[in-house]
Amino acid sequence: MIPANRLPAQPVRWQQLWREAVTDPRELLALLGLEDRAEELLPAADTGFALRVPRGFVARMRHGDPDDPLLRQVLPSAAELGEVPGFTRDAVGDLAARSGNGVLHKYDGRALLIATGSCAVHCRYCFRRHFPYAAETAAANRWSQALDHLRADASIGEVILSGGDPLSLSTAKLAELGDALAAMPHVRRLRIHTRLPIVLPERIDPEFQRWFAALRLQRVVVLHANHAAEFDATVDAACGRLRDTGATLLNQAVLLRGVNDDAGALAALSERSFAAGVLPYYLHQLDRVAGAAHFEVEDARAQALVAALRRGLPGYLVPRLVRETAGEPSKVPL
Numbered sequence: 001m002i003p004a005n006r007l008p009a010q011p012v013r014w015q016q017l018w019r020e021a022v023t024d025p026r027e028l029l030a031l032l033g034l035e036d037r038a039e040e041l042l043p044a045a046d047t048g049f050a051l052r053v054p055r056g057f058v059a060r061m062r063h064g065d066p067d068d069p070l071l072r073q074v075l076p077s078a079a080e081l082g083e084v085p086g087f088t089r090d091a092v093g094d095l096a097a098r099s100g101n102g103v104l105h106k107y108d109g110r111a112l113l114i115a116t117g118s119c120a121v122h123c124r125y126c127f128r129r130h131f132p133y134a135a136e137t138a139a140a141n142r143w144s145q146a147l148d149h150l151r152a153d154a155s156i157g158e159v160i161l162s163g164g165d166p167l168s169l170s171t172a173k174l175a176e177l178g179d180a181l182a183a184m185p186h187v188r189r190l191r192i193h194t195r196l197p198i199v200l201p202e203r204i205d206p207e208f209q210r211w212f213a214a215l216r217l218q219r220v221v222v223l224h225a226n227h228a229a230e231f232d233a234t235v236d237a238a239c240g241r242l243r244d245t246g247a248t249l250l251n252q253a254v255l256l257r258g259v260n261d262d263a264g265a266l267a268a269l270s271e272r273s274f275a276a277g278v279l280p281y282y283l284h285q286l287d288r289v290a291g292a293a294h295f296e297v298e299d300a301r302a303q304a305l306v307a308a309l310r311r312g313l314p315g316y317l318v319p320r321l322v323r324e325t326a327g328e329p330s331k332v333p334l
Helices: 014-019 025-031 035-041 069-074 140-151 171-182 206-214 233-244 263-275 299-312
Strands: 098-100 110-114 158-162 189-194 218-223 248-254 279-284 320-323
Touching: 025 035, 110 140, 140 171, 158 171, 171 206, 206 233, 233 248, 248 263, 263 279, 263 299, 299 320
Parallel strands: 110 158, 158 189, 189 218, 218 248, 248 279, 279 320
Antiparallel strands: none
């Protein structure tokens, strides 16, 4: 049973907070006292990738600092407009891995479902910023075609929900999938990759808790935080509510120039995530998606940073440095 002190005193309408997200770059700068620097900081042309960031996440940014690591992750930049060799619209081979109906099948024993194209925050380095979500959404028609694919392949022991962000779907919609998966004898685990408990922690509400705790599958939630400042008391509480459901919590980060490409920042992220009950899992080298080249950190620098973490942290707090390479049977350790 979920302890009473983990349940919010009053239901929080996460959907309303979603709708109230900041979508105007000039409003975002004004909230941070940077409105006078809009011409300098914002691109002159449309980048083709809209801004979206919840106000609770904005509140964690440093007022008056254009180099705040949280702001840098979400603010459109002129650097996104340039074409850089080697940076493509399909950085990790998602399109070649499609099995149809929102199912990606890259690795043995696992299938990934593109649950939705929606996300509460638009990260400028997103490797699926060009993905054709309209044609590839597993939740369509009550998951029917995606479920047919999973039923037909008894080698699939783990189903991974990704997006967009799968927790942008209603709990009722997620329950349709969970019930169907639990009825498949070969499926043992459900893994959810989500940024919502970090950027919109109110999403982990009592309805979600009740469903997730009752789900007859092993549950893994892979969160996505890149900097220690992304955690606050609301995020800690959301992580606690997730742990109370019996889920294993992991964190994967992306190594980003100007955000966390510093041994101290990465160590602080590991310590802060673990304090919230979340074990560091992966540190991803940037997926080379068009529009994100200005975030890239050289491999030698990345390896030196992880070596510094090994010297200063216990092994369980050192994430694995990896790259996803199209066509490879797993993530490639660096």
